[in-house]
Amino acid sequence: MKIGIVGLGVIGGSFAEALQSAGYQNIYGIDHNQETLDTAVNMGIIKEGFLTGDSILPELDLTIMALYPKTAVKFIQANHDFFKDGSILMDTTGIKETFMAEMATVLPENIEVVYTHPMAGRENRGIAYAQGSVFQGANFLITPTEANHEDTLKKIEGLATEIGFGKVNRVSASFHDQMISFTSQLPHAIAISLMNSDHEKRETGKFTGDSYPELTRIAKINEDLWSELFIDNKTYLLQSIQDFEIQLNLIKEAIKTDDREQLKALFRRSTANRLKLEAGMDERKRKK
């Protein structure tokens, strides 16, 4: 099986490394940056690199596309006629509903696309930060379409498990986007707002324990990618922000009115919710 990876950034590069570690030999890279391709060849994670898709796409049985949403659509438009008949295109973008609708208008008819979301992003970008181990035990989501065949989905699920993903699940595109707005985009919006609400010229680093550094790690953010994700998922993200604000307002009101019992009730609830989340995390680890 010949596998191509389009976009050798931190995600694409990690896929190349994970596949190579899992024993796959024929992995090819497509990237607009020659230096990135050379690096990937030197790292031994791709066999050969290509600046365009025309010569290699016709040979690929599986094409893994690790591009920003808008770039992904443009890539398909530019390479519409080059895909191998009956080959699989695996998408990895972090939003689905609007993106899949846009993709549907440009996809060639001779391939089957599987929409996935490997939940292992990193705040650093570029192949230098690629490492297959980030997928170990991570969540892998598939948002199937009516055009998908069961054996194709099984093949991709098998591949995900083979390269180390923990839980592999199928969900609807809309539920995916709703959940992702809560577990991924909202935390980023929060981290950015926390970081930006610091006052100028305070030596904040003198006053930090673990909480502030931990809650702001993801405030270092790829602005090109995430501005797309935020706006493309605006409906769900605005709802998740609102849900969060309702809870923050409960804390504010309790503080204002010295309502210690209400604060304690909110803290007990968050503690219970967190313990429930941790129990699931342990379960995932046990399954590894």
Place this chain on the structure above:
Amino acid sequence: MKIGIVGLGVIGGSFAEALQSAGYQNIYGIDHNQETLDTAVNMGIIKEGFLTGDSILPELDLTIMALYPKTAVKFIQANHDFFKDGSILMDTTGIKETFMAEMATVLPENIEVVYTHPMAGRENRGIAYAQGSVFQGANFLITPTEANHEDTLKKIEGLATEIGFGKVNRVSASFHDQMISFTSQLPHAIAISLMNSDHEKRETGKFTGDSYPELTRIAKINEDLWSELFIDNKTYLLQSIQDFEIQLNLIKEAIKTDDREQLKALFRRSTANRLKLEAGMDERKRKK
């Protein structure tokens, strides 16, 4: 020098261990729980344990108090007459302005109190989670009073450095509380609100990467301690929450109006701010 630690929870226990590791021999514990005292003796981090202060306080040259604010005030009231003449009392609570005002009304005149904040809390409570290594490289703040002598402050600063703290700084009580509302209490309020804004019965664990687990670690919270801290520091905390809300609203507005350039500007700012914080973190590590 005989040192006593009042309250062998996660902070007091960590002090006992850190002092013991630094070579101090005569460390005594005071705690209302006999089991905790026995554990500390068995761990070898205190020489002897006491349920009350009356018999041991008169012998102590340094008393480290690791209690919740209200409990600390009650402890001083109950043990007013037992402190050794000229001994030092080191406080470790996480808020200062209101607490110090309350303490001033109950302190005995024959001791010198040094108000400190060792910034190394943990989401877990109790002696079982005590470990001196949590202080390694951590921030240590002192909020001096007019009654403090320079040599006493130097002694406490030296002790803090000796047991592993990184940056040791003196600040005013009001600036301490303002900064702590931002770097500690606001992150906790955020983590709790994020955790509590999840909808019931969603299998959220299937949809998480690193961000959500990381931003909610501190949503597991000691409700007795933190409800005190939130309410006692309400003025600064409400201001910090408002500063945060202003930034979150900027993101919301940019999403609503599809203003990608504004989003990118906010993301670039948070990235720059985070890199500045990380540079300070590295500096601290270099100094170790």
